[in-house]
Amino acid sequence: MASDGKSVGKGVGTSVGDGRLGRLLVPAVPFLWLGALFLAPVAIVLKIALSDATIAQPPYLPVFDWSEGWTAILDALGALDIENFALLTEDPLYWRAALSSLRIAAISTVLLLLLGYPMAYAMAKAPEKLRPVLVMLVILPFWTSFLIRVYAWIGILKPEGLLSALLLHLGLIDEPLAIMNTETAVFVGIVYSYLPFMVLPLYATLEKLDATLLEAAEDLGCPPWKAFWRITVPLSLPGVAAGALLCFIPIVGEYVIPELLGGSDTLMLGKTLSDEFFKNRDWPLASAVAIVLLVIVVGPIMVYRDIETRRMERAR
Amino acid sequence: MTAAAEGRKRDTLAIGAVRRNFAPWADPAAVPLIRFEKVTKRFGEATAVEDLSLDIYEREFFCLLGPSGCGKTTLMRILAGFEEPTSGRVTLAGRDLIGVPPYRRPANMMFQSYALFPHMSVEKNIAFGLEQEKLPKGEIAARVAEMLRLVQLEPFARRRPDQLSGGQRQRVALARALAKRPKVLLLDEPLDALDKKLREETQFELMDLQVKLGMTFLVVTHDQEEAMTMADRIAVMDRGRIVQVATPGEIYEQPATRYVAEFIGDVNILEGRIGQGEGGRWHIAAPEAPRGLLVDGGGDGVAPGRQVAVALRPEKLRLLQDEPAPGTPNVLAGEVWDIGYLGDWTIYLVKLASGRTIRVSRANATRFVERPITWEDKVFVTFAPEAGVILTR
Ligand SMILES: Nc1ncnc2c1ncn2[C@@H]1O[C@H](COP(=O)(O)OP(=O)(O)OP(=O)(O)O)[C@@H](O)[C@H]1O
Numbered sequence: 016m017a018s019d020g021k022s023v024g025k026g027v028g029t030s031v032g033d034g035r036l037g038r039l040l041v042p043a044v045p046f047l048w049l050g051a052l053f054l055a056p057v058a059i060v061l062k063i064a065l066s067d068a069t070i071a072q073p074p075y076l077p078v079f080d081w082s083e084g085w086t087a088i089l090d091a092l093g094a095l096d097i098e099n100f101a102l103l104t105e106d107p108l109y110w111r112a113a114l115s116s117l118r119i120a121a122i123s124t125v126l127l128l129l130l131g132y133p134m135a136y137a138m139a140k141a142p143e144k145l146r147p148v149l150v151m152l153v154i155l156p157f158w159t160s161f162l163i164r165v166y167a168w169i170g171i172l173k174p175e176g177l178l179s180a181l182l183l184h185l186g187l188i189d190e191p192l193a194i195m196n197t198e199t200a201v202f203v204g205i206v207y208s209y210l211p212f213m214v215l216p217l218y219a220t221l222e223k224l225d226a227t228l229l230e231a232a233e234d235l236g237c238p239p240w241k242a243f244w245r246i247t248v249p250l251s252l253p254g255v256a257a258g259a260l261l262c263f264i265p266i267v268g269e270y271v272i273p274e275l276l277g278g279s280d281t282l283m284l285g286k287t288l289s290d291e292f293f294k295n296r297d298w299p300l301a302s303a304v305a306i307v308l309l310v311i312v313v314g315p316i317m318v319y320r321d322i323e324t325r326r327m328e329r330a331r
Numbered sequence: 332m333t334a335a336a337e338g339r340k341r342d343t344l345a346i347g348a349v350r351r352n353f354a355p356w357a358d359p360a361a362v363p364l365i366r367f368e369k370v371t372k373r374f375g376e377a378t379a380v381e382d383l384s385l386d387i388y389e390r391e392f393f394c395l396l397g398p399s400g401c402g403k404t405t406l407m408r409i410l411a412g413f414e415e416p417t418s419g420r421v422t423l424a425g426r427d428l429i430g431v432p433p434y435r436r437p438a439n440m441m442f443q444s445y446a447l448f449p450h451m452s453v454e455k456n457i458a459f460g461l462e463q464e465k466l467p468k469g470e471i472a473a474r475v476a477e478m479l480r481l482v483q484l485e486p487f488a489r490r491r492p493d494q495l496s497g498g499q500r501q502r503v504a505l506a507r508a509l510a511k512r513p514k515v516l517l518l519d520e521p522l523d524a525l526d527k528k529l530r531e532e533t534q535f536e537l538m539d540l541q542v543k544l545g546m547t548f549l550v551v552t553h554d555q556e557e558a559m560t561m562a563d564r565i566a567v568m569d570r571g572r573i574v575q576v577a578t579p580g581e582i583y584e585q586p587a588t589r590y591v592a593e594f595i596g597d598v599n600i601l602e603g604r605i606g607q608g609e610g611g612r613w614h615i616a617a618p619e620a621p622r623g624l625l626v627d628g629g630g631d632g633v634a635p636g637r638q639v640a641v642a643l644r645p646e647k648l649r650l651l652q653d654e655p656a657p658g659t660p661n662v663l664a665g666e667v668w669d670i671g672y673l674g675d676w677t678i679y680l681v682k683l684a685s686g687r688t689i690r691v692s693r694a695n696a697t698r699f700v701e702r703p704i705t706w707e708d709k710v711f712v713t714f715a716p717e718a719g720v721i722l723t724r
């Protein structure tokens with residue numbers, strides 16, 4: 016009897032254990048992925064950010080030398096400090112770059128929304144057969160290199176470029192456009208490059224919107240233009256949030272567009288980072304900038320996640 | 332008796348009084364509230380509504396009944412303004428509705444899918460239509476409260492639609508459409524999502540409300556029992572056309588065509604040829620009734636020699652175990668093929684020599700029967716001349 020009970024207990028124990036292992040294994044995969052490809056690099060960057068710059072290979076101190084044993088590692092750890100972060104707060108250049116990045120990202124996001132919403136709305140209202148074609152057209156630019164597309168804008172925006180020529184020809188302007196290497200050019204480049212990221216999530220929510228809701232509103236005495244504000248806009252807010260964050264977050268760290276289209280006075284964190292890294296060879300300071308950038312965008316990402324979970328809960 | 336129950340009883344009495352004397356369609360001087368005049372609606376090649384004319388009177392509870400795809404929703408959407416007819420005229424209270432947008436029409440619709448605004452609470456949903464009228468805040472609040480009380484949803488005022496059951500949602504949709512006190516309320520299969528019991532309760536609630544609020548209801552349904560229960564008049568539709576408009580009783584007892592007879596309730600159809608007339612009755616030679624049929628009345632087009640159908644309702648047939656006296660007409664001989672015991676009723680399926688089965692229903696008025704009829708018994712189905720309806724179409 017007793018032995019019976021024991022064997023039964025054992026059997027149950029192993030089967031539970033197996034189940035638990037299986038259940039742990041599945042979520043372990045994304046965690047390993049996250050650990051190897053996100054947390055480890057961030058830890059390395061953070062370590063470099065806490066080091067001091069030097070003229071050597073690699074250009075920072077201390078370097079962990081695993082062959083010297085534990086004491087050496089501990090010494091090296093002791094040599095880390097937050098001097099670089101302190102510098103970032105002291106030098107107004109970095110403050111200005113951070114604020115300017117946020118400002119450019121915010122303005123770009125608003126412009127993207129103003130342009131993207133009508134586009135997505137028109138796509139969602141288009142005849143059903145036409146919609147996949149329109150989605151294809153929005154995605155089409157991705158088939159050519161991002162860099163080439165930004166270069167193409169130089170050809171369009173420069174004073175002797177296509178846009179200038181066209182406007183001069185039409186007699187709308189008297190002298191060549193001077194928007195190349197200004198913030199305006201940066202906005203043009205950003206809005207152009209990020210438009211699909213705004214349009215697609217907006218389109219996804221607008222297309223799913225139940226058309227009978229608008230009929231119901233109209234039936235209750237609400238003219239269509241008012242129904243747009245009372246029904247369509249509120250119900251598409253999750254799409255607005257998704258699109259806005261999907262654009263805002265990468266724009267804050269944008270480097271290529273301000274580098275190619277912006278002027279020397281266009282300050283952005285991505286550009287500052289690259290300058291520190293390549294021009295000044297100050298890896299630790301560049302790393303510190305990278306960490307600050309990360310911290311800045313983590314906020315909006317959390318907000319986005321929060322919106323998404325709440326939306327999922329509501330859908331249930 | 333509680334005060335509420337007493338109040339309810341008084342209401343019901345009032346409804347009886349209102350409904351008993353209500354028949355504006357029979358009054359040649361009455362002016363209809365809604366008129367469809369030769370309305371046709373085509374979607375590309377397909378015709379959803381064809382050359383349809385229909386009058387609906389004020390305070391009428393009107394049901395559109397028909398199989399799926401016969402154009403019921405389309406007709407309702409034409410009245411609400413979501414579809415423009417391809418040709419024809421629609422007037423409401425004498426006003427031509429063609430070209431008037433939905434938001435300016437004095438009709439409100441309860442949608443087949445309810446179409447509640449998911450981002451608004453129950454309260455806000457109900458208030459939506461009132462806000463469009465720019466009523467003062469206090470009045471809106473009062474009306475919303477009144478509507479919530481009416482549909483018994485006061486405890487759920489702050490909930491969002493996704494936090495309600497199907498039946499509760501249906502009530503919100505009803506309250507939202509009622510809140511504006513429209514001249515006409517359009518209900519597209521309003522009780523489709525409810526289970527049988529709740530459905531029956533709600534049918535009576537709707538009838539109650541309609542009388543209490545003095546509104547005109549146009550209800551779409553494909554459930555004939557529902558239509559029979561609620562409606563003052565029913566329009567039976569078939570492929571975009573109206574086949575018959577009449578009170579539930581007339582539709583059931585005097586169907587205009589074979590289609591109507593078969594669509595509403597159960598019916599047995601016998602085919603035959605009209606013989607000679609006899610005091611408002613016709614002798615009909617039917618192969619399945621060797622003794623011939625003798626049936627009352629019949630409308631236009633009934634003349635000797637004409638091929639007709641005779642519709643017989645199962646509950647108007649009698650089942651005999653002994654052969655009726657020779658010479659009596661209306662006798663069908665057969666064998667009991669199947670019996671369905673429903674508690675209140677028993678359904679007998681009698682197979683004739685021709686192979687056709689006749690459906691006979693019998694009320695179980697007593698608990699015990701001396702000689703119960705069972706499977707494979709030889710039986711005779713008979714009926715009175717006034718039980719049959721002669722149909723020429
Ligand atoms: N927008 C439309 N485009 C094309 N055809 C349509 C459209 N709306 C309805 N129809 C067609 O018109 C006919 C009538 O449709 P309707 O929706 O009025 O039927 P219904 O009687 O309400 O049916 P159900 O009981 O299934 O709701 C159908 O054959 C349908 O396919």
Ligand SMILES: [Mg+2]
Nearest residue numbers: 403404405443
């Ligand atoms: Mg329908």
